[in-house]
Amino acid sequence: MTKAELITQNLVDHLLTKMESASSICILTSFVMKSGCEVLREPLRKAAERGVEIKICTGDYLFITQPEALKTLLSIHENIEVRLWNSNGTSFHPKAYLFQYPNNGHFIVGSSNLSRSALTTGVEWNLSISDCPGVYEDGLDQFSKLMYHEQTIEVNHETIKLYEDRYEQFHQSNPNLVRTWSKREEVELMLRNKEEELTSIDIIKDGSNSYGEEVKPRFAQPEALRELETTLEEGYKSALVVMATGLGKTYLAAFFAKKFKRVLFVAHREEILYQAKKSFEHVLGDKTFGIYNGKQKEGQADYIFASIFTLSLKHHIEVFSPDEFDLIVIDEFHHAAANSYQRILDYFKPNFLLGITATPDRNDNKDVYAICDGNVAFRIDFLEAIQRQWLAPFHYQGVYDDTDYRQITWLGNRYAEEELLQLQLREEMAQNILQAWEKHKQTRTLVFCSSIKQADFLAKYFNQNGYKVIALHSKQVEVSRYKAIQLLEKGEIDAIFTVDLFNEGVDIPLVDTLLFVRPTESLTVFTQQIGRGLRLHPEKDYCVVIDLIGNYRNADVKLSLFDTSGEQKKPREIQASAPVNCVINLETQVIDLLTEMARKIQPRKDKLKDDYFTLKQELGRRPSYLELHLKGQSDTKQYKQEFKSYIGFLYWANELSNREKELFKRYEPWLVEVEKTGMTKSYKMVVLLAMLNRGVENWYKPITPEETAPFFHQYLTETEYRKKIDFSDKETMRLWEYDENKVSKLIAKMPMSKWGKELVTFENNSFSFNFEVAKEEEELLYEWTKEICEYRLHVHFERKSNK
Numbered sequence: 001m002t003k004a005e006l007i008t009q010n011l012v013d014h015l016l017t018k019m020e021s022a023s024s025i026c027i028l029t030s031f032v033m034k035s036g037c038e039v040l041r042e043p044l045r046k047a048a049e050r051g052v053e054i055k056i057c058t059g060d061y062l063f064i065t066q067p068e069a070l071k072t073l074l075s076i077h078e079n080i081e082v083r084l085w086n087s088n089g090t091s092f093h094p095k096a097y098l099f100q101y102p103n104n105g106h107f108i109v110g111s112s113n114l115s116r117s118a119l120t121t122g123v124e125w126n127l128s129i130s131d132c133p134g135v136y137e138d139g140l141d142q143f144s145k146l147m148y149h150e151q152t153i154e155v156n157h158e159t160i161k162l163y164e165d166r167y168e169q170f171h172q173s174n175p176n177l178v179r180t181w182s183k184r185e186e187v188e189l190m191l192r193n194k195e196e197e198l199t200s201i202d203i204i205k206d207g208s209n210s211y212g213e214e215v216k217p218r219f220a221q222p223e224a225l226r227e228l229e230t231t232l233e234e235g236y237k238s239a240l241v242v243m244a245t246g247l248g249k250t251y252l253a254a255f256f257a258k259k260f261k262r263v264l265f266v267a268h269r270e271e272i273l274y275q276a277k278k279s280f281e282h283v284l285g286d287k288t289f290g291i292y293n294g295k296q297k298e299g300q301a302d303y304i305f306a307s308i309f310t311l312s313l314k315h316h317i318e319v320f321s322p323d324e325f326d327l328i329v330i331d332e333f334h335h336a337a338a339n340s341y342q343r344i345l346d347y348f349k350p351n352f353l354l355g356i357t358a359t360p361d362r363n364d365n366k367d368v369y370a371i372c373d374g375n376v377a378f379r380i381d382f383l384e385a386i387q388r389q390w391l392a393p394f395h396y397q398g399v400y401d402d403t404d405y406r407q408i409t410w411l412g413n414r415y416a417e418e419e420l421l422q423l424q425l426r427e428e429m430a431q432n433i434l435q436a437w438e439k440h441k442q443t444r445t446l447v448f449c450s451s452i453k454q455a456d457f458l459a460k461y462f463n464q465n466g467y468k469v470i471a472l473h474s475k476q477v478e479v480s481r482y483k484a485i486q487l488l489e490k491g492e493i494d495a496i497f498t499v500d501l502f503n504e505g506v507d508i509p510l511v512d513t514l515l516f517v518r519p520t521e522s523l524t525v526f527t528q529q530i531g532r533g534l535r536l537h538p539e540k541d542y543c544v545v546i547d548l549i550g551n552y553r554n555a556d557v558k559l560s561l562f563d564t565s566g567e568q569k570k571p572r573e574i575q576a577s578a579p580v581n582c583v584i585n586l587e588t589q590v591i592d593l594l595t596e597m598a599r600k601i602q603p604r605k606d607k608l609k610d611d612y613f614t615l616k617q618e619l620g621r622r623p624s625y626l627e628l629h630l631k632g633q634s635d636t637k638q639y640k641q642e643f644k645s646y647i648g649f650l651y652w653a654n655e656l657s658n659r660e661k662e663l664f665k666r667y668e669p670w671l672v673e674v675e676k677t678g679m680t681k682s683y684k685m686v687v688l689l690a691m692l693n694r695g696v697e698n699w700y701k702p703i704t705p706e707e708t709a710p711f712f713h714q715y716l717t718e719t720e721y722r723k724k725i726d727f728s729d730k731e732t733m734r735l736w737e738y739d740e741n742k743v744s745k746l747i748a749k750m751p752m753s754k755w756g757k758e759l760v761t762f763e764n765n766s767f768s769f770n771f772e773v774a775k776e777e778e779e780l781l782y783e784w785t786k787e788i789c790e791y792r793l794h795v796h797f798e799r800k801s802n803k
Helices: 011-021 034-049 067-076 133-147 157-173 221-233 249-257 270-283 338-347 366-371 382-387 417-424 427-440 452-464 481-489 523-531 558-562 571-577 588-599 604-619 625-631 636-643 646-652 658-676 683-692 705-717 720-726 740-752 775-797
Strands: 003-007 024-029 053-059 080-085 095-100 105-110 126-130 152-154 238-243 263-267 289-292 303-307 327-331 352-357 376-380 394-400 445-448 469-472 495-498 513-516 543-549 583-586 760-763 766-769
Touching: 011 034, 011 095, 011 105, 024 133, 034 053, 034 067, 053 133, 067 080, 067 157, 095 133, 105 133, 152 604, 157 604, 221 238, 221 249, 221 376, 238 249, 249 270, 249 327, 249 352, 263 270, 270 289, 270 303, 327 338, 382 523, 394 427, 394 558, 394 588, 417 452, 427 452, 427 513, 427 543, 452 469, 452 495, 469 481, 481 495, 513 523, 523 558, 543 588, 583 588, 604 625, 604 636, 604 646, 625 636, 625 775, 636 646, 646 658, 646 775, 658 775, 683 705, 683 740, 683 775, 705 720, 705 740, 720 775
Parallel strands: 024 053, 053 080, 238 352, 238 376, 263 303, 263 327, 289 303, 327 352, 394 543, 394 583, 445 495, 445 513, 469 495, 513 543
Antiparallel strands: 003 126, 024 095, 080 152, 095 105, 105 126, 760 766
């Protein structure tokens, strides 16, 4: 029986009691104060030391959350995860405390934020509820979605610095909002409530394969399956497959999964889970299939389709053993926070990890590559699919938008919504959009807007001008998504105006016109939305793409997505390299705009620096060279080209301490040598790694081929892909069975005698450096050398889809 208790004072007493025996603690508050963090510091520390999972999510609305409070939370214990909701001016006002126990869950919801007065003497109302598993699980599921929403960021030392700057700027520019928190720790704030935009679970049939027929691989699937087979044979443990929307990524995963007995399929959207389950059932009818999310826990099935948000919680992921699954498939995983996926990657030990996606644009989704260690088994984008006639051609119409986006505040990954709306909700702009649509449209249109208010405004304007359209979004209650799609397919409406409901998991082959009335903030989202119109259908010859182009971010680079040459081109030249049967038309004003924007491209060094600091903020520390390669937005080759070495870049960016700067200048020739020495094979770096494995105090001392041979041979033969890439020619194939004498001779011949003579010498059967390493400098030089060595080996052995 459900138990409920109203708590009107001293909430902290109830929280402390619950913390003492909980296995997980989740705290969601609109803001946190240092005083409240201090009240809970000790009990949270003790809980963390017991191994309790602790997650805290708070917000930045009106910049009430104190930077010192975030610092306090971060200092309590390293295992406490804290994230900050970027409200972008939208009200964020939840207060909830959730506690998990072995057999049940308990939660408290009410008015108390994390401050001393709210937890102790303040007038607060909170409802404590237990023995209500359905509601508790729903609350836990919603907490996880907020915790790992794309609007949250990890709280670390770097992100706190940024928040602190914004906090000071806000209060300096809004003096009337400044509160004397030391005297009055709480002030009731009348905040506007805005519902979380939650999409209903409309299950829409995946059009990749027709039901009622024998399912066989088609389109790019046979080729992708062959490459995955090769990847398995070569000994890789993970891989990424990139396939354009419409080519059947989910069915590909199902065909591949036939080789495995127990499979976990992970996604970030509920409808994708249900669609994937149906696709797998169609291919593998003799297995059992289950959903594992906030409401269903079918964890005993052969094939489990799980929500990333559910699995991000300790008591859910630990339902399964680490070796429970032979195969884990992560679908569209670039959408979720890296931390939530990292828990899965750290916990489970599958035989193989497969990532599938349609849009791994490095500018937006560097984690796509990191999760699969940079190994791309197969790749086909929508341009190649169009050339192979697997997707419909497009006619792209670039229409000039005279909106001046330079006056709108950029918030790091999007424009400030209220400022953007002031320019968008104008009848003059609506009229220009309508005229462009009337000029280029075909029969059925999807319109992509940047906000609900814009979608409603434009839908009303189109209806007033004699057309039948629907604005479809999370606030729309009159018409469901499924019903709206039916109306569009039947031709009973002309267009659907939406925000982000149709980015993924939706198949409407009859759509033949796409209208973009939003600035392109993300190339990934833009590519996904383009895919909505490229499905083949007998009634469609091509898809018209009507795109309003203004001086917003990415306007000057997004047309490269339509360029089949892969080269950087001027706007006037890009049309020549579009796929066969495709058309790119740009209005004269658009060409002039893009030409002008091209003249103002950010210098490459500055961009490399910005991308580095973006990653540093995400990690909360200086990234390693390999982390920069796997997770950074810019190609690491550019760092080498501009600065000769990664450490050279750190020196230029003022990221080294004074002592590090001195050491860099002293050993720069060596660091550059390790970065730039030629590597047809991996042998040079394998020898260097063998030296590094001797430890900090001995790594730079001379070494003989005989001393190197055991490690050298083991490293190159322990995985099939290393053996295949670098140890399978006529000479080395005879060395698969270890022979110290022959392996030593190989090492002496290559690579020990192939290094440059200035810094490295191979004489009298001894490989040594021509420079001295001071005792007090050996550790730092060791770390830098190891970073470069590991980076170069990883890059050398990455499996590229074009190999």
